[in-house]
Structure formats: structure tokens, C-alpha cells
Amino acid sequence: SGGLWNNAEGAKGKDPLVRADNPFGQWNQFRIRLIGERCWIWLNGQLVVDDAPLANYFDRSKPLPKRGPIQLQTHGGKISWR
Secondary structure: OOOOOOOOOOOOOOOOOOOOOOOOOOOOOEEEEEEOOEEEEEEOOEEEEEEEEOOOOOOOOOOOOOOOOOOOOOOOOOOOOO
16 A cells, blocks of 8 residues: 555554555556655555655664665565566
């Protein structure tokens, strides 16, 4: 759904601003913009995270690493990426 699920409970961006998921079985399209720790996410053309800080899940006392992979998370079930 585009939320920053690994952010702390109640943190900005933890939950998406709107539910923009397509029905199961249809493709979803994300646009993700990350500048430093600030994150914007669009799902199917709708803004779901607006200028929220992305927490360092592995060590919340440290800032995000300057470089690294984008990691997408699922919650079980069949999923495909393209």
C-alpha cells in the first residue's frame, strides 16, 4: 500500500495517506522519491506518503545509509515484480 511500515508506530508515513491499491490480480505502479531520509511515494498515481522521514530500521539511532538497495516488503501470498 506504500506506507513506510518499518517506521515507528504513529510516525509520519507509517500508514499511507490513502488506499490506492488496485484489486488483487492487477498490477500496481509505484513512484518512489527518496532525498536523504525524506520520502515521497505515489501508488497508481496517488500520493500515499508525503515528505516523511524514512527511519533506519536496522539502527534507529543512526541516519539512513547514503547508498544502498531499495527493499520492497510483502506480507505473504503470491507476488510478482516487473
